[in-house]
Amino acid sequence: xxxxxxxxxTGSRTASSLKVINDKPGNAxxxxxxxxxxxxxxxxxxxxxxxxxxxxxxxxxxxVSRALKDxxxxxxxxxxxxxxxxxxxxxxxxxxxxxLRTGRTQVISLVISLEEEVMGITSQxxxxxxxxxxxxxxxLIVTPYSQQQGPLEAIRYIxxxxxxxxxxxxxxxxxxxxxxxxxxxxxxxxxxxxTDMGIQHPYHDFDNTKFTxxxxxxxxxxxxxxxxxxxxxxxxxxxxxxxxxxxxxxREHGINGHISSTLDTSAKLDxxxxxxxxxxxxxxxxxxxxxxxxxxxxGVIAGIEQAGLTVGKEVDIVSKQSISLLSKIRKEVxxxxxxxxxxxxxxxxxxxxxxxxxxxxxxxxVEYPDMPSTDLPSxxxxxxxxxxxx
Numbered sequence: 001x002x003x004x005x006x007x008x009x010t011g012s013r014t015a016s017s018l019k020v021i022n023d024k025p026g027n028a029x030x031x032x033x034x035x036x037x038x039x040x041x042x043x044x045x046x047x048x049x050x051x052x053x054x055x056x057x058x059x060x061x062x063x064v065s066r067a068l069k070d071x072x073x074x075x076x077x078x079x080x081x082x083x084x085x086x087x088x089x090x091x092x093x094x095x096x097x098x099x100l101r102t103g104r105t106q107v108i109s110l111v112i113s114l115e116e117e118v119m120g121i122t123s124q125x126x127x128x129x130x131x132x133x134x135x136x137x138x139x140l141i142v143t144p145y146s147q148q149q150g151p152l153e154a155i156r157y158i159x160x161x162x163x164x165x166x167x168x169x170x171x172x173x174x175x176x177x178x179x180x181x182x183x184x185x186x187x188x189x190x191x192x193x194x195t196d197m198g199i200q201h202p203y204h205d206f207d208n209t210k211f212t213x214x215x216x217x218x219x220x221x222x223x224x225x226x227x228x229x230x231x232x233x234x235x236x237x238x239x240x241x242x243x244x245x246x247x248x249x250x251r252e253h254g255i256n257g258h259i260s261s262t263l264d265t266s267a268k269l270d271x272x273x274x275x276x277x278x279x280x281x282x283x284x285x286x287x288x289x290x291x292x293x294x295x296x297x298x299g300v301i302a303g304i305e306q307a308g309l310t311v312g313k314e315v316d317i318v319s320k321q322s323i324s325l326l327s328k329i330r331k332e333v334x335x336x337x338x339x340x341x342x343x344x345x346x347x348x349x350x351x352x353x354x355x356x357x358x359x360x361x362x363x364x365x366v367e368y369p370d371m372p373s374t375d376l377p378s379x380x381x382x383x384x385x386x387x388x389x390x
Contacts, residue, residue, distance in 0.1 A: 048091045109164035111143045111154045121322050128344020159185040166351040174237045188354035190347045202363035204346035206338045208238045209245035210368050215290040215318040216249025224288030227257040233264045269299035276303025291319035
């Protein structure tokens, strides 16, 4: 009688799984080779298969397969038994076979620029994504791109080759061609940052409006009256969020503020250092500086010191940071933390749920250090830039 895939069927073999489960891990290799040979796989150097586990547990191949997929009709003890054997013998699903059967790669791709910020954003993002994927069959690959290639090329390649089941990318623009392309080609994705293009899509973002508003308030509390905002590039969507909070803070506290018109946080550190030195050496110098990235604050600190001034005395700084580094370098620097590792978790969860077909409206979140991740309305963004000055 044929084995039913919906029952915990055993085969006609006599090997007992208890011997493997109770043996020391060091003995698993020899038993695996013996089991492979008994299961009909004479190439003992080949990696273990479902048949290997089936032989060693005295279960049918279909039962083993369903146990590894956490099928509800397989009992918990059987699942635990199968997974323990699979772990002991180093079983890994054949991804080529999975793709042939399901059309899926079980791969999530994180697309990043080769010029990504140096203050730990990429590593923290990878850690957060891995926190989520570690409990799934999915694997993370990092797909870098250069400025010469442009950000769309990597997304186009993944979509055309179907080399991943889902994509995560950052540095979103208000009208982002990557979002448009991935949506048109049915590629599940999630973005670190929002857009403003009329397309609903999964995202996780940091509330940069609230960040710059709080930064202005902190500097105003220190009696700083002439502020400088070192903003992100104007092409990025969160530039507008930063400007909105900055302007609101200036109005609320009745103080002056300017935005650098020549340099932003994408500039090299020595360029930022030189600019800050020149500004502080001239008339109408700022007495408070807001940095929208942790790395740019390094250049700002160096520029202040090159101008013969001291952070925390003549000039105060408030900066965003993704790792607790700035406050260790200069305790006088005010910092507001962006939890990029949690962003990675949120993005990984969103892209997995998108793969499963959940509506993008349910996969959108914005967070700030003093509030949980939640879906918030977009801020009232300015239609034009405020006064810029260097």
